[in-house]
Amino acid sequence: MPELPEVETVRRGLERRVVGRHVGAVEVGRERTVRRTSPEAVVHGLTDTTILAANRRGKYLLLPLDSGDELMIHLRMSGQVLVAPTGNDRPPHTHVVLHLDGDADRPAEELWFVDPRTFGEVVVFDPDNVAVEIPDLAALGPDPIAEGLALPQLRAILRSHRRQLKPLLLDQHVIAGIGNIYADEILHEARLRPDRISDELSTMSERRLHDAIHRVLSEAIASGGSTLGDAQYVDLFGEGGSYQDEHHVYGREGERCRTCGVGWIRRTVSVQRSTFYCPRCQR
């Protein structure tokens, strides 16, 4: 579920609350969550370390440790990262727990990785060996927020592929961080149909797409991301975002278009994903 804006919101929470903390004990409850290595590797890699920073690339959370290793967390569809006072009841599907020591101004707390569908993962890796240990992370395209994506760079990407825009935006090797909600919202903002071909856009359309990527992602981050009806996505402190109120097309099949007030939002399927757009103002 979480895409770039949601992961960025979690990252900011980690920066505020977790960076600088020392990790005492570590518990791994479900092996599948640490399947890239093993429970022992994650426990040993985290125990008695200090978390130095909270970074993000695409949908990957990356926390450098004082050991020289990094903690990588990917939420996939249903993962959550939460902080809570030590001793609080843990929600169902809490698979990894980091005990954060208290200090002069903070009580001891726990960092929980919660994930009903267990697609998410937690791994401790050596950043000098990332291409071998986490090849998908090493192969990520540019992150429009963390690294920036200038117009000439986007043009080069669009013109070097001959692909439909929706699958192209969802491809993490091409651009990192955009998922199903924001791909649709970006294409709506750019007034481009999801099946337009990347190397057939006018220079003006390329510019609109570039503007839309930055505008939609930035505004979604400013709103704390999108929390849908199931409240699956919440930030580190359990708070939902509000960008769902700004959605113009995602989840709005059959509704009148908020942009043109004339068209009706249509749902199709692309890359096995629901795709929403306004056939009148997106061309």
Place this chain on the structure above:
DNA sequence: AAACAAACCTGTGCGC
């Protein structure tokens, strides 16, 4: 190279 399908899991909402 790009489109397409299936797989990995669990939970929820809907029609009947």
Place this chain on the structure above:
DNA sequence: TGCGCACAGGTTTGTT
């Protein structure tokens, strides 16, 4: 009320 099916924010793998 209960059952079965469709569907869900992601990514990998394998096939056309």
